[in-house]
Amino acid sequence: MLSNYHTHSHYCDGKGALREYVEYALAHDFKALGFSGHAPVPFPNKFSIDQAHYQDYCNEVRSLQQEYAGRIDIKLGLEIDYIPGVLEDFGDLIASGGLQYTIGSVHLIPHPDRTEALRHMERGVARPQADDRRGMDIANELWFIDGPRQETYDEGLQRIFHGDIRAGVKAFFYQNNAMIERNRPTIVGHFDKIVMHNKGRYFQYDEHWFRDLLYETVQLIRETGCMAEINTRGLYKGRHDDFYPAKETLRHMNTLGIPVIVGTDAHEPANLDRFEGAFEFLKAIGYRNIVSTLSC
Ligand SMILES: [Zn+2]
Numbered sequence: 703m704l705s706n707y708h709t710h711s712h713y714c715d716g717k718g719a720l721r722e723y724v725e726y727a728l729a730h731d732f733k734a735l736g737f738s739g740h741a742p743v744p745f746p747n748k749f750s751i752d753q754a755h756y757q758d759y760c761n762e763v764r765s766l767q768q769e770y771a772g773r774i775d776i777k778l779g780l781e782i783d784y785i786p787g788v789l790e791d792f793g794d795l796i797a798s799g800g801l802q803y804t805i806g807s808v809h810l811i812p813h814p815d816r817t818e819a820l821r822h823m824e825r826g827v828a829r830p831q832a833d834d835r836r837g838m839d840i841a842n843e844l845w846f847i848d849g850p851r852q853e854t855y856d857e858g859l860q861r862i863f864h865g866d867i868r869a870g871v872k873a874f875f876y877q878n879n880a881m882i883e884r885n886r887p888t889i890v891g892h893f894d895k896i897v898m899h900n901k902g903r904y905f906q907y908d909e910h911w912f913r914d915l916l917y918e919t920v921q922l923i924r925e926t927g928c929m930a931e932i933n934t935r936g937l938y939k940g941r942h943d944d945f946y947p948a949k950e951t952l953r954h955m956n957t958l959g960i961p962v963i964v965g966t967d968a969h970e971p972a973n974l975d976r977f978e979g980a981f982e983f984l985k986a987i988g989y990r991n992i993v994s995t996l997s998c
């Protein structure tokens with residue numbers, strides 16, 4: 703039974719209208735489809751839903767939900783960035799949007815010593831423009847670990863962490879931990895994505911310090927009862943040679959009984975069924991706790 707709950711659209715950094723995703727999903731025999739646009743953030747950027755369009759997004763998903771009821775189960779969600787000092791509490795977005803589920807993800811990392819300063823910076827509101835001084839002040843404090851360009855990753859690591867990869871990776875995992883403890887997102891998104899642009903250059907996946915941080919987050923997911931995503935986007939975009947999290951981490955998670963849900967992180971309709979062998983892999987290793995539909 704096919705489903706996907708990690709779906710973007712033209713409201714954020716994806717291509718295509720919501721309806722095009724629904725039609726693609728129906729044509730490919732999906733039983734459920736969840737929308738998870740990037741949550742609005744208070745600084746200029748090219749990836750998130752504008753605050754001014756947030757209600758339009760929620761309303762359009764709800765109207766499609768009604769229109770397609772009985773044919774496909776559409777859910778209203780959001781992929782929310784947890785950013786210390788900037789966006790720490792998911793409650794307002796959940797309440798104002800009437801969200802049915804959340805994917806909690808970390809893409810932007812401030813230096814931990816700057817959290818208090820960020821908390822007191824004035825925020826650009828509504829639609830922060832590229833020349834918005836206040837919003838830019840916040841943006842300049844963040845290491846963006848995602849996106850297509852390795853140079854962005856390298857530049858941010860230098861600017862925010864002065865090239866100290868261990869400090870940067872530690873901040874990434876601590877940020878995930880704080881997000882999980884505080885917000886208990888329905889789904890914890892791509893929680894080892896910090897490796898995407900590493901490409902074995904700064905550290906290896908099996909180094910002890912990295913493994914310890916990774917497993918601490920895994921343990922927290924288990925204790926809080928969240929489910930974890932298996933994100934396939936790195937594979938079909940050719941940016942990474944594994945799922946997020948990696949296969950060896952999934953084997954460890956299976957021993958702990960952590961529930962997982964496969965998400966394609968679709969940014970265009972044809973990405974919706976790019977599962978990249980995830981179900982075959984889970985079957986091969988005898989993964990016990992696979993979630994296929996959300997009952998929210
Ligand atoms: Zn993401």
Ligand SMILES: [Zn+2]
Pocket residue numbers: 708710781967
């Ligand atoms: Zn995403």
